[in-house]
Structures are given as structure tokens and as C-alpha cells.
Amino acid sequence: MSSKDVPARYMTWRRLWPAGLCLLVAPAAFALGMKDDHANIVSQVFYWFADPRHWQGTDGLVHRIGQHLYYVVVSTVIAAAIALPLGIGLGHWGRGGLLAINVANIGRAIPSFGLIILMFLLVGFGFMPVLVALVALAIPPMLTNSYVGMQAVDPAVRQSAKALGLTGWQQLWQVELPIAIPLVMAGVRTSAVQVMSTATLAAYVGLGGLGRYLIDGLAQQQLVQVVGGAIAVAILAVITELTLAGVQRAVTPGGLKS
């Protein structure tokens, strides 16, 4: 089966000028495309962000961003602690890989929104339901990528490492893992960004984070707050993506950089 994800290319600041352009053009297009009664929403959202009251306190952006990042970091770290050793180990010993990939593929089919509500109904209010759903979401990309990354190491390289007299662990740590690290990191990146997106749904079961603006705003028909929150979480996601792309670059051994 050829269900490989084509490895993501680096998304760096340098490649981002079209996006910058869009950020400039989008508000204008936004204003033009809107009906008259919505036409001033761009300025309303602007003032929403400019108002210091929206940044302070337990409802403020600073606090909400902090909560959001807390959910993301905790779930991604737990998922990494499960998925990376498993994927790297399976890839290194070359066993059980097909099983892992298939489990991961089915994992992708789990609707996170449903899992959050399901866990909420079973466990009750708290971080746990959201944590379970986010960890389940984060495992498949990391597992698949770390397995594929380790598998893709050139057999000739393995052989020469062996011929040099490296032990199994040395082979794993000093030869295979450095070669696989770009793909492993690409998996971590994909997971983190997906978790960042999905953490907005935590607000639906009563938790905090940036999703609060979206869920509350929808319920109260406060379009300005909703759009403000959506922009905030979108910017946060893009920053995460770019930061992790930078990390991916930094941990890639010099010889592998193109």
C-alpha cells in the first residue's frame, strides 16, 4: 500500500511573502465582499484587539492564550512520549510496522469533536476528556512519521555502521535517528498544529483557551468577538507552525540539509 504522506517541505519565513500579501489584501477583500451592515466589522475587530480590556483578566487574551498553549503542550508532550519511542523502535527493529501504520490510519478517522464530547459524558467536566481526545489526535502523525523515517534509512548506511562495530543502541542513536530526525520532527509539527486547532473545541465542554471566544461568541451572536478569537487562534497556529519548522531545521544534521 502506498499510503505515504509526502513529507512536508519546510515552510520558512522566506517563503511566506505570498501569505504576507494575503494578510494585507484580505481585510480589503473582506470589507468589499461584505454586505453593508457587515462592512464595518473589520474596524470593529480592529478596535476589539486594540481595547486593553480584552487583553487583561481571566477573560483576557493573555490568559486565554496561556490556557490554550497549556492544553497544546501537555497533550503533545504526552502523545510524543507514547508515539515517538514506539515508532522509532518499530522502525529500528522493522517489526510490527504495518500494524502500527494501520492503527494510526484508523486513529486518523476518529472525529476529535465526538471523542471530546464522549469522554465528557463518560468522565465529566475537567481537563481529562479534552486531554484524551488531543492525545489520540496527536499520536498518528508522530507514530507514522517516526516509523517511516527510521524505515527509510538506507540499508547500506546501517550495514556500514554495523561494520564499524557500533552496538545496536549506538546504531540507533548515532546513525539512524539523526538521519530520520527531519521526518520525525515533521510528524511532531503536524501533530502540534492539529492539536492547536482542535484545542479550540475544549471550550465546548466548558474549558478555557481561545475557543471560548468562538463558542461564546457563536452562542451570543457576537460576531466581532467570534472573528477576533478566530483571528487570534489562526495567528497562534501559524506562529507554532513556523517555530516548529525552525526547530526542524535546527535539529536536521548539517549533511542532510539541501
Add this chain to the structure above:
Amino acid sequence: MSVVRWDWIGRHLGDIGAQLLQHVELTAFALFFGFLIAFPLALGAIRWPRLYAPSLALTGILFTVPSLALFILLIPFTGLSIATSLIGLTIYTLLILFRNIVEGLRGVPHHVVEASRAMGYSRGRQLFAVELPIALPVIMAGVRIAAITTIGLVTVTALIGQGGLGQLFITGFTLHFTTPLLVGFVLSILLAVTVDLSLVALLWLLTPWQRGRRA
């Protein structure tokens, strides 16, 4: 009270069927429109390589924007309508489809393309009779990922009034009642697995020359 109340399922079979159908429709249309946009974009990026990086960055950024946020940002234009869900879902398929179509077409061996040109194939016939069939496995890998992702995302559009099986999640949450939730959950996973397997079967049917020599 047991976790699943079968009598509830029995009484709501019609609703469940309608929501499943809407789920399938939203997924199918999103993939269709996504392909309709990604395909010319990919051809353009191959013809003019300078377009590749900007297109990839643009679809990449759109993919990064959280789904709920994207759906909501569309509301000022299209309201709480099915168009909002559909446009959002379509945007999410673009990155995956674009990347895989480009990678697939770029992976076609050069000598094969030249051979078809030497045989007097027109540019269009070259593309549809030679390059696309060879690129099909990689393209199909993208369609599969896009399909599974979309099926999951459809449920989120329930928050803006659409959502197929996602509506069952909302019902379950509002009533504090696990049965509709579990029905939606299981059907959504089954739908994803069924669609994925069908796409694998479709690829098998479309590429008879690949049979018996897969890794």
C-alpha cells in the same frame, strides 16, 4: 441506564440516515471542488515552477488555520449556510491534494513522457493518457488522506448549523445522552474506513498494470 438505548436508535433511524447522507454529500462535494481547484493549480505549478513555493505556502497557511476559526471567518460572507461549511471543507482539502498531484506528476519518469511525445501525442493526450495514470497512486494517496480528514472535519461544522453526523454529537451533548453520540461516533469512523477502502479498491481497478508488483 445502559450506555446504548437501542429503542432510541430504532425510533430515529430516519434522522440518522439523513445526517449520514448529508455527511457523505458534504465530503463528496468538498473533495470534488477541492480537486477542481487543486488540479489546475498543480498543473500551473509544474508548468511554471516559480508558482510552486507560493502556492504551497498559501495552501499550507489555509490548512494551518484552525477549522472552527475558518468556518467562522466565512460567516460574514455566506452566513450560517451550507456554503460556509462547503467552502471551509474545500479549503482544507487543497494543501493535501495540491501537494500530492504535483509530487505524483513530477514522479513520472522523463523518458516515458518523451516517448509519448515522440509517438505524436498531443499535450493533452500526453497528460491524460500517460502522465496521470502513472501519477495515480500518489494522487490517490492524497485523495485518501483528504477524504479521511474531511470526514472528521464535517462533524465540526455542526457548530455552525450543518455537520452531518456532528449534529448527533450536539444532540448527545445537549441531552447528556450517550446513545446519539456513540451512533454518530461509530458511523463517522465506519464511513471513513469504508471510503478509504473504496478508494484503495478504486485505485486497484484503475491501475491494472500495478497489480502483483506492489511492495
